[in-house]
Amino acid sequence: MSEFLKYSDPLELWISTLGVYVNRELEKVCENLKNEVPQRLLDSIRYSLLAPGKRVRPILVYLGGSAVHGGSLTLELLQKLTPAALAVEMIHAYSLIHDDLPAMDDDDFRRGRPTNHRHFDEATAILAGDALQTLAFETLEKIGEDFAENTVSCFRILSRAAGASGMVGGQMDDMFFTRDAKRPVLPITLYGCFPGIDNEFCQRKLQKFGNSSWTSELRALESMQDRKTGALIAAAVMLGSVLAGASEEQIFSLGLYGQYLGLMFQITDDLLDVTSSAETMGKAVGKDDGKGKVTWVNHLGIQDSQKYVERLNQLAREEVANPLFTQPVPLLALLDYVAHRTH
Numbered sequence: 001m002s003e004f005l006k007y008s009d010p011l012e013l014w015i016s017t018l019g020v021y022v023n024r025e026l027e028k029v030c031e032n033l034k035n036e037v038p039q040r041l042l043d044s045i046r047y048s049l050l051a052p053g054k055r056v057r058p059i060l061v062y063l064g065g066s067a068v069h070g071g072s073l074t075l076e077l078l079q080k081l082t083p084a085a086l087a088v089e090m091i092h093a094y095s096l097i098h099d100d101l102p103a104m105d106d107d108d109f110r111r112g113r114p115t116n117h118r119h120f121d122e123a124t125a126i127l128a129g130d131a132l133q134t135l136a137f138e139t140l141e142k143i144g145e146d147f148a149e150n151t152v153s154c155f156r157i158l159s160r161a162a163g164a165s166g167m168v169g170g171q172m173d174d175m176f177f178t179r180d181a182k183r184p185v186l187p188i189t190l191y192g193c194f195p196g197i198d199n200e201f202c203q204r205k206l207q208k209f210g211n212s213s214w215t216s217e218l219r220a221l222e223s224m225q226d227r228k229t230g231a232l233i234a235a236a237v238m239l240g241s242v243l244a245g246a247s248e249e250q251i252f253s254l255g256l257y258g259q260y261l262g263l264m265f266q267i268t269d270d271l272l273d274v275t276s277s278a279e280t281m282g283k284a285v286g287k288d289d290g291k292g293k294v295t296w297v298n299h300l301g302i303q304d305s306q307k308y309v310e311r312l313n314q315l316a317r318e319e320v321a322n323p324l325f326t327q328p329v330p331l332l333a334l335l336d337y338v339a340h341r342t343h
Contacts, residue, residue: 002074002075003072003073003074003075004017004073004074004075004077004078005017005018005066005072005073006071006072007066007070007071007072007327007328007329007330008327008329009330010333011330011333011334011337014059014062014063014330015054015055015056015059018055018058018059018062019054019055019059021078022055022058022059022085022086022089023050023055025082025085025086026049026050026086026089027050029049029086029135029139030042030045030046030049030050033045037131040120040124041124041127041128041131043120044116044119044120044124044125044127044128045128045131045132045135047116047119047120047128048093048094048096048097048116048128048132049089049090049093049132051093051110051111051113052111052112052113053111055089056233056334057088057089057092057232057233057236058085058086058088058089058236059085060088060233060236060237060240060258060261060334061081061084061085061088061236061237061239061240062077062078062081062085062240063237063240063330063331063334064236064237064238064239064240064241064244064246064254065077065080065081065240065241065243065244066240066244066330067237067240067241067244067246067250067254067320067325067328067331068241068244068245068246068250068325069244070326070327071325071326071327071328071329071330072327077244080143080144080243081239081240081243081244083139083140083141083142083143083144084140084143084154084158084239084240084243085236085240086136086139087136087137087139087140087158088136088158088232088235088236088239090132090133090135090136090139091132091133091136091158091161091162091167091232092232093132094128094129094130094131094132094133094136095129095162095167095171095232096110097115097116097117097125097126097128097129097132098125098126098129099171100115100116100117100125101117101122101125101126102117102122104171104175116128116129133162136158136162137155137158137159140154140155140158143243150242150243153242154239154242154243157235157238157239157242158235158239160231160235161231161232161234161235162231162232162235165227166227166231166232166235167227167228167229167231167232169227170224170225170226170227170228170229170231171228173220173224173227173228174224174225174228174293177220177221177224177293177294217294217299218294218299218300221294221295221296221299222263225262225263225266226259226262226263228266229262229263229265229266230258230259230260230261230262230263230265230266231259231262232262233258233259233261233262233265234255234256234257234258234259234261234262235255235258236258237254237255237257237258237261237331238251238254238255238258240254241254247324249324250324250325253319253320253322253324254319254320256315256316256319257316257319257320257331260312260313260315260316260319261312261316261334261335261338263312264309264312264313264316264335264338264339265338266296267296267305267308267309267312268309268338268339268341270295270296270297270305271296271297271302271305271306271309272341272342272343273295273297274297274302275302276342276343296308309339310339313335313336313339316335317332317335320332
């Protein structure tokens with residue numbers, strides 16, 4: 001089989017090559033919609049779906065699949081994983097459109113450009129988000145007959161990650177998560193995607209999460225962000241592994257890797273919100289603190305927040321740097337990439 005990317009290739013090559021590939025495939029999706037969708041709606045969809053970005057979530061689908069195939073990505077595997085990769089990016093794009101709305105985070109800029117509702121209008125932005133959510137599952141259905149036995153698992157993973165117990169529920173809590181509000185600590189339900197996995201194994205793994213000495217407020221913050229951000233990132237890497245024929249333990253370990261990575265993303269976001277500029281970030285900074293929201297930085301401080309990122313980095317490494325995986329080099333490199341990102 002022809003290798004599209006080798007495990008020994010630098011992460012920058014994986015990101016740039018797959019980013020170009022995903023963008024091209026997303027362009028094809030939009031092109032196929034032009035005779036079916038009102039032009040203004042299509043323009044709004046394109047505006048957010050094809051916005052500049054590193055495509056980390058779809059890339060994680062490919063990394064998850066390659067991790068159970070010796071670490072490299074063949075052309076055949078690339079093509080088979082693409083519907084899932086595109087579906088994840090569509091869910092992500094829809095979530096950003098809705099998160100930026102005045103009723104949510106009320107942001108005017110995203111990635112250095114006016115947000116969707118600012119460039120178009122609120123109604124169009126809402127409908128574009130709605131369309132992208134349903135288009136994601138329509139795209140996922142194109143996995144093909146070769147993976148028919150895994151289709152139900154893939155729909156379950158993505159719907160749970162994006163739905164009320166995952167991303168949407170996390171966003172709901174985030175809307176009212178201030179220093180004056182008390183929120184419940186909801187359980188991490190990653191293993192619910194795979195009821196066949198031994199529950200004792202799941203609980204043993206999940207015990208690594210969090211810190212028992214933390215306040216209930218900080219544990220609730222972790223629970224909220226695990227769902228708001230971590231759920232879709234975990235789903236991405238799990239989808240790739242499922243479609244590549246991974247064992248249940250491999251899938252679960254990659255899912256935990258994704259959850260740790262998602263929390264790393266969120267904490268580094270909080271850090272950048274107080275250490276970076278709007279020009280560097282491409283969006284407003286300092287808004288969460290101004291709204292009185294609980295963040296890692298205003299609760300732990302900059303230094304301890306950085307220490308927790310390193311702890312999550314180590315925990316994520318333990319999930320993939322083991323005999324379950326042969327050459328998880330790109331997954332390991334991605335951890336350092338996220339831990340030390342500057343925008």
